[in-house]
Amino acid sequence: MSEKIAVLGAGSWGSILANLLDENGHDVSLWSYKQDQVDELNQHHTNTHYIKDFTYSETLVAYSDLKAALKDATTVLFVVPTKAVRSVASQTKRALAELHTKPALIHASKGIEQDTYKRVSEILAEEIPAESRQSITVLSGPSHAEDVAKKDITLVTAASTDLSAAEHVQKLFMNRYFRVYTNTDVIGVEIAAALKNIIALGTGALHGLGYGDNAKAALMTRGLAEISRLGASFGANPLTFIGLAGVGDIIVTGTSHNSRNWRAGDELGKGQSLEEVIDTMGMVIEGVATTKSAYELAKQRGVDMPITTAIYQVLYEGKDIREAISDLMQREGRSEF
Numbered sequence: 001m002s003e004k005i006a007v008l009g010a011g012s013w014g015s016i017l018a019n020l021l022d023e024n025g026h027d028v029s030l031w032s033y034k035q036d037q038v039d040e041l042n043q044h045h046t047n048t049h050y051i052k053d054f055t056y057s058e059t060l061v062a063y064s065d066l067k068a069a070l071k072d073a074t075t076v077l078f079v080v081p082t083k084a085v086r087s088v089a090s091q092t093k094r095a096l097a098e099l100h101t102k103p104a105l106i107h108a109s110k111g112i113e114q115d116t117y118k119r120v121s122e123i124l125a126e127e128i129p130a131e132s133r134q135s136i137t138v139l140s141g142p143s144h145a146e147d148v149a150k151k152d153i154t155l156v157t158a159a160s161t162d163l164s165a166a167e168h169v170q171k172l173f174m175n176r177y178f179r180v181y182t183n184t185d186v187i188g189v190e191i192a193a194a195l196k197n198i199i200a201l202g203t204g205a206l207h208g209l210g211y212g213d214n215a216k217a218a219l220m221t222r223g224l225a226e227i228s229r230l231g232a233s234f235g236a237n238p239l240t241f242i243g244l245a246g247v248g249d250i251i252v253t254g255t256s257h258n259s260r261n262w263r264a265g266d267e268l269g270k271g272q273s274l275e276e277v278i279d280t281m282g283m284v285i286e287g288v289a290t291t292k293s294a295y296e297l298a299k300q301r302g303v304d305m306p307i308t309t310a311i312y313q314v315l316y317e318g319k320d321i322r323e324a325i326s327d328l329m330q331r332e333g334r335s336e337f
């Protein structure tokens with residue numbers, strides 16, 4: 001069944017998801033706040049700053065006017081960086097009121113809001129209250145835009161407290177190369193999605209410093225253990241952390257050059273400063289802000305997160321990376337579980 005879907009955010013992931021939905025037969029409008037990017041998408045069907053050597057569908061239409069993009073949409077997909085979700089959601093609420101529509105919401109952003117420690121679905125629910133929308137579903141999992149652009153096999157999860165909403169999202173996105181599972185553990189999926197970026201910064205840094213596979217596997221495994229502990233403190237389902245949004249996304253982000261978080265860590269390991277890394281990336285590195293949120297959240301809730309703490313100290317307190325690694329290694333021995 002074909003739908004009118006508005007995709008908000010035309011970076012790497014938003015533009016590729018919009019293209020996938022268009023290929024699946026939906027009527028898709030793609031919103032960006034940058035007119036030059038909208039012009040490039042509509043005139044040349046390219047988005048070169050974000051995804052190189054890719055031609056988008058000619059039926060995919062980009063808009064810089066949010067209300068025009070949202071017109072008649074029955075589903076709205078948010079794919080902006082976490083720090084922009086609140087303001088884009090608030091603009092969306094105003095536009096929906098003028099349009100008199102109540103769409104279902106999906107988001108594919110991976111982060112925890114600074115200072116409020118809100119998950120993205122919580123921000124959306126606050127800014128767009130229940131009377132202005134249908135359900136909220138999160139789409140997450142091991143899914144680099146670059147691989148989806150190549151139609152490489154990708155498996156993700158659609159999580160909503162309302163299973164029928166997750167099943168609807170599953171149907172919207174599924175095709176021969178993109179397979180979607182459902183989950184009702186929104187808390188677990190969003191915590192796993194956000195915090196895996198911290199671990200990817202860490203494995204990238206290990207790579208940049210010249211450490212081997214054992215060290216990277218150790219960091220991903222123990223990183224997932226502490227992410228699960230934080231998730232459990234919020235009542236998340238422990239199984240979520242061994243699923244696509246958990247171990248799946250740790251593997252893809254923690255081992256791949258396609259990951260901006262991994263690449264940022266790699267450059268830090270090679271000696272660049274955080275400012276230099278952010279300046280040269282030109283795309284969002286969600287793990288930097290999430291490290292601060294997760295570190296503060298863990299302290300507030302009394303959850304032991306030694307790896308997150310070490311990465312926080314490197315990013316925000318100028319601690320030497322090798323010293324941080326050495327301190328982690330010299331912690332008192334303990335039982336694994």
Ligand SMILES: NC(=O)C1=CN([C@@H]2O[C@H](COP(=O)(O)OP(=O)(O)OC[C@H]3O[C@@H](n4cnc5c(N)ncnc54)[C@H](OP(=O)(O)O)[C@@H]3O)[C@@H](O)[C@H]2O)C=CC1
Pocket residue numbers: 009010011012013014015032033050079080081082083084087088108109110111143144145146282283284286
């Ligand atoms: N790339 C990927 O493979 C995947 C990404 N994600 C997640 O998706 C989210 C978006 O990531 P991605 O597309 O990769 O990021 P990009 O950096 O590639 O693109 C983000 C886009 O959002 C725009 N933007 C920034 N601030 C605002 C704002 N206030 N209002 C409107 N638009 C804004 C950016 O513009 P500008 O460049 O001017 O800042 C840019 O066009 C992130 O949370 C990420 O973790 C999830 C799965 C896969």
Ligand SMILES: O=C(CO)COP(=O)(O)O
Pocket residue numbers: 110141142143144145197200249252253258259260261262284285286
């Ligand atoms: O979330 C991602 C893949 O699942 C993308 O990770 P990066 O933001 O590090 O590129």
